[in-house]
Amino acid sequence: MNAAPPARILIADDEPLFLKTTGDLLQQSGYECRCVADAPQALAALDDQPFDLLIADLKMPGNLKLELLEQGRSRFPHVPLIVVTGAPSLPSAIESIRLRIADYLLKPVKFDDLLASVNRALSARESSQPLADAPFIQNEQAPEIVGKSPALREALEFVERVSQTDVHVLITGESGVGKEVAARTIHARSRRAKHAFCPIDCTTIPESLAESVLFGHAKGSFTGAFQDQQGLLQQCDGGTAFLDEIGDLPLASQAKLLRVVQQGRFTPVGRASEVAIDARFISATHRNLADAIAAGQFRRDLFYRIAVVQIHLPPLRERGDDVILLAERFLKQLAPINPRVRDFSGETFDLFRRYAWPGNVRELRNCIEHALSLARGELLEPADLPPTIAGADVERRIPAGRAPRNSRLSAMADAERQYVAELLTRHRGNVSRCAQEAGMTRQGFHKLLSKLGVAASEYRREGRS
Numbered sequence: 001m002n003a004a005p006p007a008r009i010l011i012a013d014d015e016p017l018f019l020k021t022t023g024d025l026l027q028q029s030g031y032e033c034r035c036v037a038d039a040p041q042a043l044a045a046l047d048d049q050p051f052d053l054l055i056a057d058l059k060m061p062g063n064l065k066l067e068l069l070e071q072g073r074s075r076f077p078h079v080p081l082i083v084v085t086g087a088p089s090l091p092s093a094i095e096s097i098r099l100r101i102a103d104y105l106l107k108p109v110k111f112d113d114l115l116a117s118v119n120r121a122l123s124a125r126e127s128s129q130p131l132a133d134a135p136f137i138q139n140e141q142a143p144e145i146v147g148k149s150p151a152l153r154e155a156l157e158f159v160e161r162v163s164q165t166d167v168h169v170l171i172t173g174e175s176g177v178g179k180e181v182a183a184r185t186i187h188a189r190s191r192r193a194k195h196a197f198c199p200i201d202c203t204t205i206p207e208s209l210a211e212s213v214l215f216g217h218a219k220g221s222f223t224g225a226f227q228d229q230q231g232l233l234q235q236c237d238g239g240t241a242f243l244d245e246i247g248d249l250p251l252a253s254q255a256k257l258l259r260v261v262q263q264g265r266f267t268p269v270g271r272a273s274e275v276a277i278d279a280r281f282i283s284a285t286h287r288n289l290a291d292a293i294a295a296g297q298f299r300r301d302l303f304y305r306i307a308v309v310q311i312h313l314p315p316l317r318e319r320g321d322d323v324i325l326l327a328e329r330f331l332k333q334l335a336p337i338n339p340r341v342r343d344f345s346g347e348t349f350d351l352f353r354r355y356a357w358p359g360n361v362r363e364l365r366n367c368i369e370h371a372l373s374l375a376r377g378e379l380l381e382p383a384d385l386p387p388t389i390a391g392a393d394v395e396r397r398i399p400a401g402r403a404p405r406n407s408r409l410s411a412m413a414d415a416e417r418q419y420v421a422e423l424l425t426r427h428r429g430n431v432s433r434c435a436q437e438a439g440m441t442r443q444g445f446h447k448l449l450s451k452l453g454v455a456a457s458e459y460r461r462e463g464r465s
Helices: 016-028 039-048 067-075 090-098 111-127 150-163 179-188 207-215 251-263 289-294 300-306 322-333 346-354 360-374 405-426 431-438 442-452
Strands: 008-012 032-036 053-056 081-085 103-106 169-172 197-201 240-244 280-285 309-312
Touching: 008 016, 008 039, 016 032, 016 111, 032 039, 039 053, 039 067, 053 067, 053 111, 067 081, 081 111, 103 111, 111 431, 150 179, 150 309, 169 179, 169 300, 179 197, 179 240, 179 280, 207 251, 251 300, 289 300, 322 346, 322 360, 405 431, 405 442, 431 442
Parallel strands: 008 032, 008 053, 053 081, 081 103, 169 280, 169 309, 197 240, 240 280
Antiparallel strands: none
16 A cells, blocks of 8 residues: 655755755655755745745845745745744744744754644645635535534524624634634625735744734834834734634733724834724634633633634534535545545444544544545545544544433543554654644643643653553
């Protein structure tokens, strides 16, 4: 059985040592790499062959005006970009976030951190599609989304009703459930649909630059502020600001954001006059903000302002046969990988219904892409699936709605614990690689380990069975 082809990564940097060491280490990690020394070569390489990821420095020949960022994102929008720079600046940070880069890393960067960022970007790429093709629900309320389960229908009723208002919304749910798809659906059906939908990923904003990135600054307000700079929030005027993973916003910036949400006004760094904006705020988080408030990590008053209406998106394990509808959608979308495959076997569907899907919709899509890459027959069989799914203990999977709630929660915890143990065993306790395969952030995977009482260090010891 042939293995799936390795992801292709393009690295653009004018430092020969960084190029060589990073390229060599990523190749040792199973990726195929091509290295170039300036922005024009990078754009030419992107024209020459398809890549799955671009890693680029900012300060290098041919990129004085961030040409690689601008042209790379406009000409190759489906290729995620990681910025690695030794000369960070506020304008480049703002532009990077505006262009929705996957990550913004500062040199010197530890390889483990870079590898974790690479894995996250590639995992996220597998589940990112335009709104019209978004794999979430397909019904009368929201044609952009796929599913019929009661848990999903309840969430969609809120999506439909809140779209007709202008209140601020908080969308909660685990990683991979489709929070941005829901946010885009609300915006597309609102009175602001003709204006901008502005995604702001709070996890990629450097903490030291957070206020200037969000609110802008005046020329001369600090060292390196050579001109006035408009913040990301000002670019949302008239439209919808989508604050993704708001639970990770630095506490120092939350007070100023509170005033913007309350009054629609803020003062850029170094300016005396205020700026007024008219924007709707839709926020999303996988974190429990009540716990963050109790721990002093999130402002209670900001929570009440952004969560006028809360919509919780259920995890895939609570959506019954939605997993079958989604699997069929993904098979159709990914058919060019292996046109010979026409359907799933009954055993595969039964396995899908029983598996816990800790990575949710994202994990399901990755699973099917993996299976299509390896399948030899016309049907996708359990043997074609990733080992963590095909080889999981069926008795520990959730029995699709038949168990009482306490048994169901216990089964879910057992399934998660087994899944985590299999990941840690296969990756020898490497948390970054485990998180990537699970479709989670490294921080989120650490929290899952803590919740389950599992120590990654135990799996780094030789001879663990």
